[in-house]
Amino acid sequence: MLHEGCEIEDGYRRPGNDLINGNNNIKNSAEECCEDCRNTDRCVAWTLTPKNRCWLKHTIGEKRAQSGYKTGTITPTQPPPPTEAPPPPPKTEPPPTEAPPPPPKTEPPPTEAPPQPPPKTESPAVATMIPTLPPCEFPSGLHNVAQGRPTAQSSDKSKKDSGSENAVDGDFNTDANSGSCSWTNKEYQPWWTVDLGETYDIYEVVITNRQDCCPFRLKNAEIRVGDSETFEDNPPCGMMILGRMVKENPVHVRCGCETPMRGRYVSIQLIDRTQMLTLCEVEVMVT
Structure with a gap:
């Protein structure tokens, strides 16, 4: 329209x-x-x-x-066609004037250079490198099968509308205090999982991270896909979420390009961290 x-x-x-x-x-x-x-x-x-x-x-x-x-x-509006400006008047060149001769150069007396400082022996800081992946061509027709499916998480944050089902309610609100995001207590290696009801060919998991505060809390998140209800037994999907990835919104984690991962259960867990896990929406993209 x-x-x-x-x-x-x-x-x-x-x-x-x-x-x-x-x-x-x-x-x-x-x-x-x-x-x-x-x-x-x-x-x-x-x-x-x-x-x-x-x-x-x-x-x-x-x-x-x-x-x-x-x-x-x-739809951008088209600007009116430019009007042709009148030609500028012809320039008249002023008569050349003879430049005065430059003053003679005087060389400053040589000064002794200060001693060079000793070389630094401190090791340079090593930056964390995030590997880049080649472009991925997904098949056409990918769609989300996680919305409305049964979910669970390691805990519910007290005094908040923080249930695990909020991450698959179809509401992409990124304010965690609005009641549209799942939210655990601060604990060691918190987790969240969804049961898709049947096994699918899974190409990508898309996470809408909270933006009202603390997107860095998603650092070290690991996604697993498989047919085991015990999510630790399922293989990892793609890379762990590290570094600059937490600033992206949404965060895309691809499980496979030409060869997808098959599974019924999808889990997200913070590895080796004591932190809250907040997910405003999780999409599982399948053919």
Whole structure:
């Protein structure tokens, strides 16, 4: 559907690349959300949730199918054709003037160079290197099978709406205090798991991390996929979440490109850390 200056698509969303947080930006229609984006500097795309939360985007990111959501991009307006400027008047060159001779150079007296400091023997700090992976071509038609499935976690944070089911409720709100994220107590190696109900070919797991605070808490998260209810017996999916990966939102962990991993149970656990585990949404992408 085409609104003035904006293309609207029903049943899709664009995660990440947030310019304006939708939790505080309520709009009654896709047209209002589009108009808000057109009037906001650097806004090029938007997503309207089923709860009328209008998320403005600074980049046109990946589009994903999601029931009840609407998204769109801003159609740039064409500028008027430039008007031809009149030709500049001809330049008149001033008559050349003879430059005065340069003053004679005087050489400064030589000065003795200061002694060089001794070489440093301290070892340089070694930065943590995050391995980069070659581009991955996934098959077309990947979709999420985790939404609404049974879940469990090592503990529920007290005095919070923090149940494990919040991570598969279809709400991508990144404020952990809004009741849309799972949240454990601070403990050693906390974990979360979902039962997909049957075995699938799993290509990728996508985690929407909290953004209101502390995204670094997802560091050392390990994902496992397999058919064992005891998730420690299942093999790891992709790389552990390290370094700059925790700043990405959402975080993409691929289990395989041409060869996916097969499994019914997907788990996420913080390895060798005493910390809280917070997951605002977990998507398991299968064919």
